[in-house]
Amino acid sequence: MNRKHLFAILVILTIAASATFAAVATPAATVNLTKTTIISTAQLDSAVKSYESQGVTNVSALQVLQSMIGQELILQGAARDGVTLTEDQKDSLLASQKASLEQQIGQTMTDEQFQQVLSEQLGMTVSEYRDSIAQQYVIQSYVASKKQNMFSAEALTPTDKEINTFYRKNASQFVNPEAVKISVILMNKTDDAQKNAEILAKLQGVLAQVKNGSITFEKAVSLYSEDTASKSKGGEVGWLTIDNTEYQNLFGEAFFNEAFDLDDGEITPEVIDSNIGYVILKVLQHTSFKVLSLTDPLSPTESATVTDYIVYLLQQQKASEVFNQASALVIDELTKEARINILYKEAN
Structure with a gap:
């Protein structure tokens, strides 16, 4: 403009x-x-x-x-x-x-x-x-x-002609990077190595229960997760895009890489030692890089096209x-x- x-x-x-x-x-x-x-x-x-x-x-x-x-x-x-x-x-x-x-x-x-x-x-x-x-x-x-x-x-x-002309001239800007919608079970780390080992062992036990079906991921969130922001939402954190270096630095490379290695509905095979604590990670939805058409939403979190x-x-x-x-x-x-x-x- x-x-x-x-x-x-x-x-x-x-x-x-x-x-x-x-x-x-x-x-x-x-x-x-x-x-x-x-x-x-x-x-x-x-x-x-x-x-x-x-x-x-x-x-x-x-x-x-x-x-x-x-x-x-x-x-x-x-x-x-x-x-x-x-x-x-x-x-x-x-x-x-x-x-x-x-x-x-x-x-x-x-x-x-x-x-x-x-x-x-x-x-x-x-x-x-x-x-x-x-x-x-x-x-x-x-x-x-x-x-x-x-x-x-x-x-x-x-x-319509003006809309189409603008889209063609700026099509390279209308893309969605690869993204994942995630949920977490988080337990905080401390400054005490012995306590951290106990916390890790406890969360590994939780992961084993989730894997064998004795407890659902969502139930485990309500019982064990210490992330108050996501706990009331079944552990849901929201969307991460693969090009978001800010969140990569926040969560840590191990967390980020694991998230993008999982498909829809998959849970991490091991507890992740991340920058924010010990984490069990579940991917709710994994979307690929996409060039957007005129009818596509601007992002997975928006209804506007x-x-x-x-x-x-x-x-x-x-x-x-x-x-x-x-x-x-x-x-x-x-x-x-x-x-x-x-x-x-x-x-x-």
Whole structure:
């Protein structure tokens, strides 16, 4: 997706503006639709640096300034026409963004951790980020309200031809590596060699019972496994892919190699001395490397298909393109109503 369009520009600018808005410096431009706003050279310099930090280097300072003027026009137009957010709505938007980030990283964050992420990634405080995303939301809402006809389902829905073309161009990316779905019976090791020998002997006895059928694997999990996370699920840990070096380092090479040597329903012939403890391993499902078709799920753990994923990507791309076009039209209309004075001069 092309991130150098106006939408990305506005996102970058809101970040830059929020951090420097209070600066008093030489004016680069003034904008007046409903009130006079000064865009300072300090704000412009900050915005240009934001571009550069995003890897965008082929945009001049005057082009950035024009985008900042466009953003200010939209914000003033939105305020004039009643497209605003209450403080409670801003708080809800911030909470939603935090929850989305937590979902991506797979864990909850304290307020202090959230602040640290914002500081490290964006150089912003929570308050500045809250204002920034609120501005972005208002900009998007206002443009969409002014140009509703441009955001029709038909305009945003990719055609079958577009889906197929995208798939053909990116087919090498749609693959599933060899994978196993596993269950474990785990007993923890200690720092005492004698105790470890006793633990190993006990688990070897459990394995013998499972093999001769006097106890099921699942029953053995409930009686003997010390892995609390998987114990309530019959020992099920989930899926491992053969290219996952992180899990290979976590579990150990012996564990990993044994898992991928087993077929569906098979149990390890011996207790494994792994990095996480002594383990009896059962493979619930073993899948081979596969080039995915359009109708295949993206992974064994997902219901979304390759087509679903491509449709989502293309919809996002189309939405960005339509937003860019709609924004340009709204800015043109507002420019005709406003008084704009550009004072900044680029050095020759």
